[in-house]
Amino acid sequence: MDQRSIEDLFERNADMRLLEFRNTEPGKGQPQQKRTTTSFGAESILAEPPDAAAEKAPSLRVAIAAAPQAGVIPGAVVGVAIDIFNDGNAPAPEAKLLLSVPPEAEFRSGTLRIDGREVQAPEQLFIQGLPIARLPGGTSSKVTFQLAVLPGVNTLYLQPRLQANGVPVVGTAGISIKRGTSTAAPADPPKPFYELEDDEIAALPVSDATEAILPPVIPPPPPAPPEAPAPKPVARTKPAPKPRPERAPAAPEPVVSPSPPKPEREPEPEPAPAAAVMAPPPPQPAPVVPKAPLGTVSAPEERMIRYRTLGGSDIALLERLFAAPVPGIIAHYVMISSIACCEPVSGDDSGGYADFLKRDIELLGRALVHARMGKAPQYRIAQADLDSLSMTWQVLPQAFPPPRRLRRDLRKAEWTAIGGLMQPSERDATLRARIALLALAGATIDGVERRTTDECLAALATYRSSVLAWLVPLCVASAGNTEFVIPNPPANVDDAGRRLVAVLRLALTS
Amino acid sequence: MNELRVLLGIASGGKPAAPFLAALAHLRLPRNVAPLRRSVAVGNFVPAQREMIAGDAVSDGFDYLFFVDDDIVLPEDGLERLLETAEADPRTAVVGGLYYSRDSARPMAVAGWSSEDTSTAHIPAFSASSTGIVDGIGFGCALLRVSALAALTPPYFPAHIYIERSARRARLCNEDYLYCERVRMAGGLVRLDARVRCGHYDRESDSTAPQRWESDAETDGARMIVAELGGTRLVPLDESAPRVTERHVAANVVYISVD
Numbered sequence: 076m077d078q079r080s081i082e083d084l085f086e087r088n089a090d091m092r093l094l095e096f097r098n099t100e101p102g103k104g105q106p107q108q109k110r111t112t113t114s115f116g117a118e119s120i121l122a123e124p125p126d127a128a129a130e131k132a133p134s135l136r137v138a139i140a141a142a143p144q145a146g147v148i149p150g151a152v153v154g155v156a157i158d159i160f161n162d163g164n165a166p167a168p169e170a171k172l173l174l175s176v177p178p179e180a181e182f183r184s185g186t187l188r189i190d191g192r193e194v195q196a197p198e199q200l201f202i203q204g205l206p207i208a209r210l211p212g213g214t215s216s217k218v219t220f221q222l223a224v225l226p227g228v229n230t231l232y233l234q235p236r237l238q239a240n241g242v243p244v245v246g247t248a249g250i251s252i253k254r255g256t257s258t259a260a261p262a263d264p265p266k267p268f269y270e271l272e273d274d275e276i277a278a279l280p281v282s283d284a285t286e287a288i289l290p291p292v293i294p295p296p297p298p299a300p301p302e303a304p305a306p307k308p309v310a311r312t313k314p315a316p317k318p319r320p321e322r323a324p325a326a327p328e329p330v331v332s333p334s335p336p337k338p339e340r341e342p343e344p345e346p347a348p349a350a351a352v353m354a355p356p357p358p359q360p361a362p363v364v365p366k367a368p369l370g371t372v373s374a375p376e377e378r379m380i381r382y383r384t385l386g387g388s389d390i391a392l393l394e395r396l397f398a399a400p401v402p403g404i405i406a407h408y409v410m411i412s413s414i415a416c417c418e419p420v421s422g423d424d425s426g427g428y429a430d431f432l433k434r435d436i437e438l439l440g441r442a443l444v445h446a447r448m449g450k451a452p453q454y455r456i457a458q459a460d461l462d463s464l465s466m467t468w469q470v471l472p473q474a475f476p477p478p479r480r481l482r483r484d485l486r487k488a489e490w491t492a493i494g495g496l497m498q499p500s501e502r503d504a505t506l507r508a509r510i511a512l513l514a515l516a517g518a519t520i521d522g523v524e525r526r527t528t529d530e531c532l533a534a535l536a537t538y539r540s541s542v543l544a545w546l547v548p549l550c551v552a553s554a555g556n557t558e559f560v561i562p563n564p565p566a567n568v569d570d571a572g573r574r575l576v577a578v579l580r581l582a583l584t585s
Numbered sequence: 586m587n588e589l590r591v592l593l594g595i596a597s598g599g600k601p602a603a604p605f606l607a608a609l610a611h612l613r614l615p616r617n618v619a620p621l622r623r624s625v626a627v628g629n630f631v632p633a634q635r636e637m638i639a640g641d642a643v644s645d646g647f648d649y650l651f652f653v654d655d656d657i658v659l660p661e662d663g664l665e666r667l668l669e670t671a672e673a674d675p676r677t678a679v680v681g682g683l684y685y686s687r688d689s690a691r692p693m694a695v696a697g698w699s700s701e702d703t704s705t706a707h708i709p710a711f712s713a714s715s716t717g718i719v720d721g722i723g724f725g726c727a728l729l730r731v732s733a734l735a736a737l738t739p740p741y742f743p744a745h746i747y748i749e750r751s752a753r754r755a756r757l758c759n760e761d762y763l764y765c766e767r768v769r770m771a772g773g774l775v776r777l778d779a780r781v782r783c784g785h786y787d788r789e790s791d792s793t794a795p796q797r798w799e800s801d802a803e804t805d806g807a808r809m810i811v812a813e814l815g816g817t818r819l820v821p822l823d824e825s826a827p828r829v830t831e832r833h834v835a836a837n838v839v840y841i842s843v844d
Contacts, residue, residue: 175616236613374645375590375619473732476772477675484587525673
């Protein structure tokens with residue numbers, strides 16, 4: 076069976092399931108019998124025959140819509156509506172609705188409603204699941220909320236998931252909200268999630284789809300006369316391997332031994348080939364189709380991974396700085412430079428970031444001494460300092476087992492944006508540099524247990540967002556002002572810094 | 586936080602079983618995981634098929650490779666749980682779901698396994714909620730951490746050919762256990778997530794193993810498989826029981842790759 080045939084099988088399966096969904100809609104008659112018998116243990120056997128169960132049973136379905144669906148720009152607000160239908164004729168028990176907010180969008184607090192009523196704990200939708208009350212047969216419930224579009228380059232993809240014990244749920248392929256002028260991908264018909272990449276491809280302009288996602292497509296050869304099919308010429312330097320008959324290996328018998336279990340690689344039993352198959356015809360080229368074949372992989376977006384290793388002395392310095400009642404600007408500058416990820420997976424940092432950050436922290440120490448002596452801190456970052464930093468994009472594999480250190484996965488668009496901050500501008504170079512370094516700050520931590528990772532992740536995110544909220548408006552306001560004075564951070568920034576120091580101490584030195 | 590990227594790898598003999606496809610269609614995507622990509626390799630030499638798929642996972646920078654055989658019936662929450670186990674401990678290089686051989690004779694996991702003498706292995710203890718460390722798991726349902734994979738030198742999957750002279754039979758096997766051994770040697774851990782209970786569909790009998798799931802009381806100790814009249818049986822491990830004498834001879838296999 077060739078690649079295309081397998082692809083057909085997958086797609087046929089999707090179509091058949093769609094047919095089944097439609098057949099089981101109310102008023103469409105009896106559901107189809109289960110096609111494949113299984114012999115699982117008692118825990119997987121229904122208490123009553125499937126037909127009897129289906130006559131009076133709930134059946135949940137989820138659908139999603141968004142407005143606008145295309146052309147969104149950073150700052151735009153997208154309204155999202157998720158409908159949960161009980162297509163069955165019996166009440167459905169409480170279900171849970173889950174949704175992941177795309178990284179380049181933000182939930183707008185206070186906008187979540189269920190059937191028009193405000194929800195007290197909206198975060199449930201994104202964490203453990205938003206409870207959807209018991210739905211009588213033939214009714215529905217509507218969940219609405221708003222998302223704010225953040226800067227970025229990626230399509231926003233929303234796919235709600237509904238979980239209900241013992242009730243069949245018909246999911247949705249989700250919806251893609253494209254930036255710029257593209258149109259959104261259709262949300263229907265329901266397809267298995269592993270086919271979503273095809274939807275994404277369909278949503279792209281044809282040229283993008285073929286050039287950016289699909290592997291190079293070899294044009295199909297012109298149709299040959301049926302009586303003399305021309306084999307596709309194959310360039311090779313050695314004789315082609317001799318075609319072998321498709322031998323059907325015998326089904327293995329159970330391993331009988333007092334010794335350990337013998338390895339299981341039980342070949343799929345197939346009918347033995349007829350004698351004529353012993354000399355099979357040369358393999359035919361697989362048909363080339365203008366879509367992503369099943370066997371190919373669309374590469375995920377590349378990420379450049381950078382790390383930051385912090386020692387006990389680094390943490391001790393941060394603890395001293397943040398122990399003061401009001402840590403002040405310098406403490407935060409040291410923190411930003413301490414958590415900025417500058418290390419490749421191994422080897423030297425060729426970009427100059429490690430040296431830059433080391434010197435930065437040393438100079439900040441001197442500035443702190445000056446500040447404590449009552450003098451104004453003299454240290455500012457100049458454009459010349461930034462010009463020495465390399466912006467080379469370099470993708471390297473991760474290390475395993477992962478050492479204990481901070482990690483930042485950068486997408487190319489993010490890296491380009493950071494490079495933009497480093498470019499000469501009328502805005503204050505110190506503030507631009509701090510924001511750029513904050514963009515390099517660790518987003519997670521490797522080499523520790525999950526619970527610690529989660530704590531670090533939250534502390535890093537809180538710190539990053541609070542400092543950005545403090546520095547970005549200042550950076551904008553600094554345009555054209557060479558003597559711009561940076562005010563002290565608000566109390567929430569100090570709190571976030573203290574919290575981060577405590578978490579880093581626990582994660583990196585325990 | 587970045588979404589995790591998982592590659593679904595299917596080493597197929599060419600005929601994906603219907604229960605496999607049906608189960609796959611209902612597999613839930615964990616939170617914080619990008620839509621799955623898939624890589625399928627067709628053939629009758631599983632190590633090379635896995636090799637191709639693993640190459641995709643490494644070269645395209647995925648975080649995890651999720652191997653599922655085309656006759657495995659996945660539970661809906663299979664990937665969620667495997668990922669939860671893998672993410673809980675960064676040293677975990679491989680975590681596998683629990684499934685049985687198609688004759689329901691034994692779970693596909695081993696402890697005490699060595700490539701130098703496979704007769705030393707036994708079936709590890711597990712429970713319905715355990716995610717413990719083992720020496721090897723079958724790759725019918727296995728989640729591989731790609732950074733652990735990338736740290737190895739390809740080809741990633743060695744293999745054994747198991748020759749039973751009396752039965753006049755030779756079988757290709759152990760690429761999964763051998764891979765597990767390689768990552769263990771590199772400092773990684775292999776776990777059996779026995780919460781993930783997969784069916785193993787048998788095309789010949791049109792049935793799915795195991796015939797019944799063993800209780801915790803039955804699986805809470807190390808066991809070995811013994812011959813019994815007309816079949817096999819799992820019994821508590823007896824280290825003093827006689828073992829098969831193995832003779833190992835290395836044979837060359839050369840991969841010839843063409844585009």
